[in-house]
Amino acid sequence: MKSVGLRTELNVERIRADFPILHQAIHGKPLVFLDSAASSQKPIPVIEAMNEYYRTTHANVHRGVYQLSEQATALYEEARRKIAAFIGAASPKEIIFTRNTTEAINLVAYAWARPFLREGDEILLTEMEHHSNLVPWFLVAQEKGLRIRYIPITDEGRLRLDLLDTLITERTRLVAVTMMSNVLGTINPLRPIIEKAHAVGAMVLIDGAQGVPHIPVNVQELGGDFLAFSGHKMCGPTGIGVLWGRRELLEAMPPFLGGGDMIRRVTLEGAEWNELPYKFEAGTPAIAEAIGLGVAVDYLSRIGLEAIHHHEQMLVTYAMERLSEFPGIRIVGPPPAERGGVVAFVMDRVHPHDIATILDREGICIRAGHHCAMPLHERLGLTATARASFYLYNTIEEVDRLIEGLEIVRKTFHRAG
Amino acid sequence: MEDLYREIILDHYENPRNYGELPDADISYEDDNPLCGDRIRMDLKVQDGRIVDVRFSGKGCAISQASASMLTERIKGATVEEARRLTREDILEMLGIPLGPARIKCALLSLKVLKAGLYGLPKIDWDELG
Numbered sequence A: 001m002k003s004v005g006l007r008t009e010l011n012v013e014r015i016r017a018d019f020p021i022l023h024q025a026i027h028g029k030p031l032v033f034l035d036s037a038a039s040s041q042k043p044i045p046v047i048e049a050m051n052e053y054y055r056t057t058h059a060n061v062h063r064g065v066y067q068l069s070e071q072a073t074a075l076y077e078e079a080r081r082k083i084a085a086f087i088g089a090a091s092p093k094e095i096i097f098t099r100n101t102t103e104a105i106n107l108v109a110y111a112w113a114r115p116f117l118r119e120g121d122e123i124l125l126t127e128m129e130h131h132s133n134l135v136p137w138f139l140v141a142q143e144k145g146l147r148i149r150y151i152p153i154t155d156e157g158r159l160r161l162d163l164l165d166t167l168i169t170e171r172t173r174l175v176a177v178t179m180m181s182n183v184l185g186t187i188n189p190l191r192p193i194i195e196k197a198h199a200v201g202a203m204v205l206i207d208g209a210q211g212v213p214h215i216p217v218n219v220q221e222l223g224g225d226f227l228a229f230s231g232h233k234m235c236g237p238t239g240i241g242v243l244w245g246r247r248e249l250l251e252a253m254p255p256f257l258g259g260g261d262m263i264r265r266v267t268l269e270g271a272e273w274n275e276l277p278y279k280f281e282a283g284t285p286a287i288a289e290a291i292g293l294g295v296a297v298d299y300l301s302r303i304g305l306e307a308i309h310h311h312e313q314m315l316v317t318y319a320m321e322r323l324s325e326f327p328g329i330r331i332v333g334p335p336p337a338e339r340g341g342v343v344a345f346v347m348d349r350v351h352p353h354d355i356a357t358i359l360d361r362e363g364i365c366i367r368a369g370h371h372c373a374m375p376l377h378e379r380l381g382l383t384a385t386a387r388a389s390f391y392l393y394n395t396i397e398e399v400d401r402l403i404e405g406l407e408i409v410r411k412t413f414h415r416a417g
Numbered sequence B: 001m002e003d004l005y006r007e008i009i010l011d012h013y014e015n016p017r018n019y020g021e022l023p024d025a026d027i028s029y030e031d032d033n034p035l036c037g038d039r040i041r042m043d044l045k046v047q048d049g050r051i052v053d054v055r056f057s058g059k060g061c062a063i064s065q066a067s068a069s070m071l072t073e074r075i076k077g078a079t080v081e082e083a084r085r086l087t088r089e090d091i092l093e094m095l096g097i098p099l100g101p102a103r104i105k106c107a108l109l110s111l112k113v114l115k116a117g118l119y120g121l122p123k124i125d126w127d128e129l130g
Helices: A012-017 A044-057 A067-086 A101-116 A135-144 A161-167 A190-199 A247-252 A287-303 A305-324 A352-361 A374-380 A396-413 B007-014 B062-075 B080-084 B088-095 B104-119
Strands: A095-098 A122-126 A147-151 A172-178 A203-207 A226-230 A241-245 A263-267 A270-273 A329-332 A342-347 A367-369 A385-389 B027-033 B038-047 B050-059
Touching (some): A067 A095, A101 A135, A101 A226, A122 A135, A135 A147, A161 A190, A190 A203, A241 A247, A287 A305, A342 A352, B007 B062, B038 B104, B050 B062
Antiparallel strands (some): A095 A241, A342 A385, B027 B038
16 A cells, blocks of 8 residues: 555545444455445445334325424424525525435526526536536527537546637536536535626526535635535435525426426416515425435534545545556546545446456445536546445545555456467 | 356356358347447358358457357357247356346347347347247
């Protein structure tokens, strides 16, 4: 093991004790989970909070006048307040519960872009976006005759901010950009993008799926207009995500889905929309999941996002140092200082799926494929990459296990020299 | 790792048999598995209901490429009818390795390409392979 600055502010041993799933063997080897960018594992407090809710408190929210329903409603709304505080939102009314980041982005595409944008208007995306921040815009652009443009990336995986002045024009109505690439790991400088977009009156949607779980975010300081993120990538359950939007924007938008809870009054002639945030939450929501996400936010806040980010940068720095010494491996993306805890790579003569399969036999979970970023892979000239991603519960020893696993891959495929 | 990446698989991956294209092919078909970027094309020369020559090309993981290579050996000289009767079990038996649900599509991509080509279909679904 080489020594880089292998210091962490986290008590990782104690953190790992909170994640029961980590303490098991896969194919007879201790599990090494390096796929948190796809979905993170869940700590005991989150699992127990959801269990406890179903055992003691469940009833539908915003409906009953009886005590159980009032308690369930109180827990659900408490979760919303926690999440608002977590991202520095001005009000819990700006926190819309969705299923995930994808649904949050679709909400903006269907309830903001669709009614408010006109033929010839431009949406600016980037070459490094996940499919969920591309396809919703394709759909609305096709319907409304919008033009989609892209901020290109450099070969190192940075956004070409030098082109912003030509890309952001008076026709630009929306810039939708990821806070952090799920493949390159690049943490994007959002401020210059937001400033330039706002200067021409364009809105900015931030895809926070990879950023919010790992980097401290304060939406009021940052100054964007919409932020989308998922619970399951930040120690919370699946099936719950969040759209944050500035209140005046959300007030002006028509509803996304129609149904119960999102209306104030319904007659046979029509309906009057409910106030925020309920206007955008049709039907019975994911109550237990929202409560679970609230507890996940408590958990992450107690440990500290700054400390988590530093821990992940320490791991990714070490991993990139080890990988760059490894014969035949090429890392994609920028240097460690500019990224979060994600490192994608390719190995000579070995397909990423074969790497992942062999590592699985060693108990190591990594992701292989295009990671829902096919245009990015095309830009990089690759069909697929192997990706290791880190979170607060990962250790230096697990990076060493990854490298040992890659040695087995190399020996398997390069046996004849 | 012996069980999955056994010598015969790696040998077919590194030295694929019948690799290339047939300019005068009677049947050409290509398909991919966008999940992993595996792509396979098959060119067949057919005379009197018999596959007299075959080539495959493409790129992808060891399982998909070895499977395609082994499949070309299997069908060269076979009748079209015999080739049409091949099933997923035939392919898995031919590979002789344990495959989980995530990797089974890699193994079956070449059969998918072959069958769609032989039946002249625009495409064939995974669950229709037989």
